[in-house]
Amino acid sequence: MKRAKIKKEEPESKVRKREYSGEDEIPDRIPVEIVTDKGKEFYNAQIQRLFKFHHIRHYTPKTELKAAMVERANRTLKTRLAKYMTFSNSHRYIDALPAIVFGINHTVNRGIGKKPVQVSNGEFIGDTVRISKLRKTFDKGYEKGFSEELFKISDILPSNPVTYRLKDLKDEPIDGKFYEQELTRYTESTDVFKVEKILAKRRVKGKRQCLVRWYGYPPEFDSWVNESELHAI
Incomplete structure (x- = not known):
């Protein structure tokens, strides 16, 4: 630094x-x-x-999370610097900076449950995540409710801080790289997919089906589901 x-x-x-x-x-x-x-x-x-x-x-990652991400990292560093300067009764911190950064990198990060230095390629690849609402810009041709859509982690880049590449559920790569703070892990057992609207209906082998537009998903994810699987919430 x-x-x-x-x-x-x-x-x-x-x-x-x-x-x-x-x-x-x-x-x-x-x-x-x-x-x-x-x-x-x-x-x-x-x-x-x-x-x-x-x-x-x-x-430069294609993100608008600049303030939240950078300010959080700066706050962590400033807090540790303040503690050091108080303890040493000095405003000179440059000599201690490597040790302070080492301490940050070897402290468990609450977001990932690990120390930053413990994160390795492949560890979380395949995990399903949502994008934070702070994320505004995508090069996917569809700008609506991205926090509703689910994505898979396709690659983990050993940058500092660690960044992630994503793909959608059709294996289409998502442009850009994402910080850990922009991702929220998806828990299947506690989630329900919302329907934006019903586009059409049909009957197959005696069962009534609906063609649904999923809330927050682009049209290519429209799909037929049994009417009995739809519930009011």
Whole structure:
């Protein structure tokens, strides 16, 4: 972690000089991947050249959860920093920062029931989840009640923080990456699927069936169900 400088670019010659001279004391442990918002301090030619030079993958999740996610993480870090500075009777925390971050990563996260460092690829793959209502943007061509629709975790990315890829129940990949705070685990035994409307009716082998539009789901999920399985709630 390093103090961010002002949001402006430097001349090409100066950037190249800094890259090769080690003026900024590039640490021995260079990150493999960096997740940021769309701020100009990250999306400018200078920083992008630096990422490319050090082979760092840089991306911004397609999400509008920015405030909730970042503020929660910042609050956790600020709380620990405040405790440290009170205990040490000093406002200097940079030397203790690695140990503080280590502590956060090795503390059980209530959302996933594990320490962040214990999360590994494949551990939750296949789990069924809902998307938080804080999530606003999807590239799925259907924008209605996403918190009602169910999704499957298809991949877990070892980024920091951990992010997830999803697919719908028809195995169609969902664009973007999701934070743990954006997902709520689905418990089958306690849920009921809501019907938005009945589109048609028919009789098959003496049984009455209804073609239903499921609440919060796109039209491709319309399906026939026995009328006896529908209940008023």
